Amino acid sequence: MPIAGDPEAADPRLLEAAEAVADGGAVDWASQAAESPELAGALEELQMLAQMHGALRSLEGDAPSIERTVLFRWGELEVLAKLGEGHSGEVWSAWDPALEREVALKLAHEGERRSNALEEARRLARVRHPNVLAIHGVDVRDGRAGLWMERLEGSTLEQLLSSQGVLGAREAAGVGIELCRALAAIHATGLVHGDVTTRNVMRERGGRIVLMDLGSGTVSGDLAVGSLTGTPLSSAPELLTGAAPDARADLYALAVLLFRLVTGEYPVTADSLDALRAAHASGVRRSLRAARADLPTGFVAAVEHGLIADPAQRYADAGAFEAALAEAMMPVAAGVVTTAPVRSQKLQAWGVGVLVTAAVVAVLAWIGRPREAVTTSEAGAQNPVASSVPIPQVVPSAPSSVTPALPPSIAALEFLRGRDGTAEAVQSGALVRVGDELWMRMATREAAHVYVFNEDDAGEVYALFPVSGTSQANPLEPGAKRELPGAREGETLHWQVSSPAGRERFLVIASRKPLAAVERAVAALSPASADAPLTYAAVNDTLMAALRGVGRMRPATPMHETSGRLDALVAELSMTDGVWLRRYELVHEVR
Amino acid sequence: MTPDEAQPPAAKPPLDSTAVLIDRYRAGDQGARDALFARYLPVLQRWAHGRLPAAARNLADTGDLVQVTLLRALSHVHEFDSQREGAFLAYLRRGLLNGIRDQLRRAAVRAPSGIDPEALASHEPSPLESVMGAETLAAYEAALARLPSELQEAVIMRVEFGYTWPEVATALGRPTPNAARMLVTRALARLAEDMHAHRR
Numbered sequence: 001m002p003i004a005g006d007p008e009a010a011d012p013r014l015l016e017a018a019e020a021v022a023d024g025g026a027v028d029w030a031s032q033a034a035e036s037p038e039l040a041g042a043l044e045e046l047q048m049l050a051q052m053h054g055a056l057r058s059l060e061g062d063a064p065s066i067e068r069t070v071l072f073r074w075g076e077l078e079v080l081a082k083l084g085e086g087h088s089g090e091v092w093s094a095w096d097p098a099l100e101r102e103v104a105l106k107l108a109h110e111g112e113r114r115s116n117a118l119e120e121a122r123r124l125a126r127v128r129h130p131n132v133l134a135i136h137g138v139d140v141r142d143g144r145a146g147l148w149m150e151r152l153e154g155s156t157l158e159q160l161l162s163s164q165g166v167l168g169a170r171e172a173a174g175v176g177i178e179l180c181r182a183l184a185a186i187h188a189t190g191l192v193h194g195d196v197t198t199r200n201v202m203r204e205r206g207g208r209i210v211l212m213d214l215g216s217g218t219v220s221g222d223l224a225v226g227s228l229t230g231t232p233l234s235s236a237p238e239l240l241t242g243a244a245p246d247a248r249a250d251l252y253a254l255a256v257l258l259f260r261l262v263t264g265e266y267p268v269t270a271d272s273l274d275a276l277r278a279a280h281a282s283g284v285r286r287s288l289r290a291a292r293a294d295l296p297t298g299f300v301a302a303v304e305h306g307l308i309a310d311p312a313q314r315y316a317d318a319g320a321f322e323a324a325l326a327e328a329m330m331p332v333a334a335g336v337v338t339t340a341p342v343r344s345q346k347l348q349a350w351g352v353g354v355l356v357t358a359a360v361v362a363v364l365a366w367i368g369r370p371r372e373a374v375t376t377s378e379a380g381a382q383n384p385v386a387s388s389v390p391i392p393q394v395v396p397s398a399p400s401s402v403t404p405a406l407p408p409s410i411a412a413l414e415f416l417r418g419r420d421g422t423a424e425a426v427q428s429g430a431l432v433r434v435g436d437e438l439w440m441r442m443a444t445r446e447a448a449h450v451y452v453f454n455e456d457d458a459g460e461v462y463a464l465f466p467v468s469g470t471s472q473a474n475p476l477e478p479g480a481k482r483e484l485p486g487a488r489e490g491e492t493l494h495w496q497v498s499s500p501a502g503r504e505r506f507l508v509i510a511s512r513k514p515l516a517a518v519e520r521a522v523a524a525l526s527p528a529s530a531d532a533p534l535t536y537a538a539v540n541d542t543l544m545a546a547l548r549g550v551g552r553m554r555p556a557t558p559m560h561e562t563s564g565r566l567d568a569l570v571a572e573l574s575m576t577d578g579v580w581l582r583r584y585e586l587v588h589e590v591r
Numbered sequence: 592m593t594p595d596e597a598q599p600p601a602a603k604p605p606l607d608s609t610a611v612l613i614d615r616y617r618a619g620d621q622g623a624r625d626a627l628f629a630r631y632l633p634v635l636q637r638w639a640h641g642r643l644p645a646a647a648r649n650l651a652d653t654g655d656l657v658q659v660t661l662l663r664a665l666s667h668v669h670e671f672d673s674q675r676e677g678a679f680l681a682y683l684r685r686g687l688l689n690g691i692r693d694q695l696r697r698a699a700v701r702a703p704s705g706i707d708p709e710a711l712a713s714h715e716p717s718p719l720e721s722v723m724g725a726e727t728l729a730a731y732e733a734a735l736a737r738l739p740s741e742l743q744e745a746v747i748m749r750v751e752f753g754y755t756w757p758e759v760a761t762a763l764g765r766p767t768p769n770a771a772r773m774l775v776t777r778a779l780a781r782l783a784e785d786m787h788a789h790r791r
Contacts, residue, residue: 010780018779022749022772045790046783048727053750055722056641099718128724136721150722 011435012496014039014046021050024057029207030174034329038434047130047208070095075141077105077148093151096136103136107146129185131178133202133212152210157198157257161264169299172261173325175201176302178209179254180322186211187247187318194245196253197234198260232273233266237280237309240273248311251321255306255314262299263291267307280309298328407580409512411443412481417586418494432586437494440484440508447475449514452484453507464495465508474514505586511579609676613668624665631661634680635687638752641719642691660690676762677744684747734785742778749775 010018013036020027029047033040070078077094083104084091094105125135125147134150155163157175167175179201186193193200193211200213232240236252239245259267268285270276279285285307288300302324308314315321417426418437432438442450451474452465465485466474470493472486485493509515609630615623635657643656664686671682720728735743741763748754748762756768765771 010777010784014780014783015776018783019772019776021779022775041787041790042780042783045730045786046779048723048786049731049750049779049783052719052723052728052731055719056751057753099721101718 010042011036011039014042017043017046021046021053024053027207028171028174030178030209031171032174034170034174034177034326037326037329044130051130051208074105074107074144074146075139077103079105089146094148096148099136102151103148104151105146105148107144123189123191126189127186127191129182131182131209131211132185133210152202152204152212154202154204154208154210157201157203157261160203161198161261166264167261169262169295170329172258173299173302173329175203175209175261176254176258176325177322179211179257180318180325182209182211183247183250183254184318184322187250192245192247193250193253195231195234196250196257197231198257199231201257232276233269236311237277238311240277240280243311246311247317248314251306251315251318252311254321255303258303259286259288259291259307262295262303263288265291283309296328299325302328409444409446409448410510410580411445411478412441413443414441415506416441426586428583428585430586432497434497436497438497438506439494441481442476442484443481444476444478446478446512448478449474449511449519450476450484451509451515453509454505464506467493474519505583507583509579515579609679613671613679616665617668627665628658628661631680631683632657634752635661635683638684639687639691642688642717656690657687660687663690675741675744675764677748677759678740680752680762681740681744681747684751730786730790731782734782734789737785738778738782742774742781745771745775745778746782750779 013032017027017029017032027047027050029043033043036043070080071092072079074094076098077096079092079094080102081093082090083093089106089108092105092107094103095101096103122138125138128134133152136148136150138145138147140146161167179196183193183196195213196211200211202210202212204210234253234256236243236249239249243249256267259265263286265286267288268276268279270279288295288303292300302321305324306314306321315324414425415427416423416439417430417432418424418439419433419435426432440452442448450465451463453463466472467485470486470488472482472484476482483492485495487493609627612623612627612630616627639657661683664683671679723731735746738746744763745759748759754762756771759765759775760768760771763771763774765774
């Protein structure tokens with residue numbers, strides 16, 4: 001029997017993106033990939049499908065019979081309207097009868113050295129990458145050199161910056177990652193872009209990030225072409241003193257772009273080229289940390305590294321910059337244990353509630369044997385990462401049925417994992433992976449107050465149960481087996497592993513009596529309601545202190561140690577009469 | 592709610608009569624054949640529009656190719672046993688795709704000797720190939736073929752043929768437009784996962 005209604009249900013985040021594609025709506029692919037790096041490959045394919053969907057609609061719309069006003073012809077192309085003009089030429093919209101679609105035609109100014117323009121354009125035409133504007137062709141017609149390329153609909157990053165303000169770190173990192181890939185493709189052909197700025201990057205309607213205006217592209221290290229082809233404020237300092245453009249200069253410009261995306265400003269400003277050179281020479285530049293104190297440290301470090309004046313100290317290549325950005329955002333993605341991006345409509349359709357955990361050690365606690373059953377997991381016993389807190393008594397975990405390890409007040413307890421349409425009782429040390437669903441089945445012989453927490457690799461603790469608005473609430477009545485976290489609006493809810501981590505840990509506390517401090521903490525944390533997606537809230541240090549205050553007090557364990565917060569709680573509760581504990585640690589598969 | 596969803600399936604033409612039309616045509620009703628032609632010719636012509644490279648368009652008009660394909664498909668309609676409109680459309684699409692490949696091969700045969708037909712075909716991208724790239728399109732076709740038939744039809748109808756949600760619901764026998772939407776959503780997600788898994 002499928003756990004989730006659909007035995008082959010995809011990741012909810014992938015499904016949400018797929019839904020937008022099906023609707024023909026926009027998807028912020030960069031942000032999606034940055035938030036869900038484990039889905040990046042599938043999202044990339046989905047983006048391709050979105051492009052195909054859009055292209056087919058566009059091709060249908062480009063019926064040959066549509067009348068167009070042709071201003072003039074350039075070879076086979078029917079030139080329709082002028083889109084703009086830059087230092088190296090004019091850009092027109094044109095109809096390509098061979099491709100049967102509208103294209104952008106860039107015509108070099110008359111007098112432009114044709115051989116240079118053609119040679120560069122031919123090289124650029126060899127760059128094929130989803131994040132680089134596609135060049136359809138290059139030629140000289142009627143004495144004018146030109147290249148025609150895909151026509152994009154969207155806004156430049158500069159326009160977005162003006163209309164919507166600065167970006168957050170995650171969104172900017174997503175843009176940066178896509179631009180790193182674009183630059184890697186360009187650099188692989190021996191070219192450099194030469195003018196990576198917010199004006200030369202388009203965010204298409206569908207969310208695709210496209211690096212444009214390759215007209216400044218030059219051969220890496222080619223001094224003859226001239227070193228300062230780009231925007232001075234985005235140019236690497238060595239270019240201002242005559243060095244040849246290379247990949248590292250492009251990466252510096254990308255770091256400037258990211259700086260600008262999150263601050264709206266340039267790291268180094270000046271009124272003239274000489275002043276700019278002087279500013280670089282003196283090492284005077286804005287600090288990203290000072291400009292945006294709220295940005296994650298990893299993101300700040302990744303951008304600052306790209307802005308190092310000495311090119312030898314910067315990223316060696318675009319791949320290194322991409323890796324730094326991805327790594328910088330990983331803790332943010334992994335630490336998010338809030339609401340899954342799932343609407344109730346989907347819950348109904350899929351027959352399952354999806355909750356997000358990042359998490360953890362499972363500590364199950366039962367009523368009945370005071371001071372007895374704080375349990376280390378089997379994995380924990382073998383693994384030095386597990387609890388460092390003294391544990392009064394080690395009892396084997398008993399996940400699937402009534403065993404001698406269960407206290408008299410607990411009739412049954414199962415900790416279940418759902419995967420690929422099958423449910424399986426798991427014990428500590430079991431493997432989990434993103435997408436797995438987890439839940440508990442429990443029967444008590446007397447009323448029990450149960451609380452579930454988890455802890456992620458970053459040491460953050462989250463409250464998972466009880467959750468308001470669900471069918472299960474404290475105290476759990478004795479008798480039949482009950483599933484935690486319960487159901488909402490008739491839909492069974494499970495916890496779902498939604499982000500990669502080293503370990504998944506659960507903490508469940510049970511007590512014959514309500515644990516007042518825990519109750520207050522959980523009530524303060526749980527914003528879920530019957531008509532909103534369930535959200536797990538982080539337990540901050542203050543609340544952790546309150547939780548540890550349950551029962552008899554003992555000195556608080558220092559809270560800065562990762563993976564130590566729940567251990568401290570376990571230690572505290574193990575000293576409390578009528579409270580039972582057991583811990584499980586599940587390990588993420590390495591694939 | 593999307594604009595499509597606001598429109599109940601009943602408001603659209605009775606697409607579910609395709610099975611009836613096929614049965615009538617099998618029984619020799621030429622009017623049913625004309626009705627099938629009228630229904631599917633424009634749909635398939637639009638679909639073929641982006642699939643034929645310029646070289647092939649010089650050899651056979653898209654409309655002719657679609658008509659020939661449709662005639663051929665109907666002459667073999669006894670092989671078609673599904674009652675789903677979506678399955679019939681997928682069947683026609685398969686026939687048209689084969690027809691396009693035949694045209695490309697013929698074009699290559701008539702090319703000067705020494706030119707590899709496959710190479711000729713690959714050097715003359717269709718508009719869709721120009722946008723997507725031949726490799727991606729091939730990966731898409733392969734992954735599509737690996738999907739269960741109902742999910743294949745869901746993707747084809749929505750993504751390739753641009754059917755509205757009510758139309759997809761009717762053609763695939765789904766109770767509501769939203770149910771059709773969920774089916775397409777799941778199909779796209781699985782397709783993307785499969786493409787990724789096979790390209791690694």
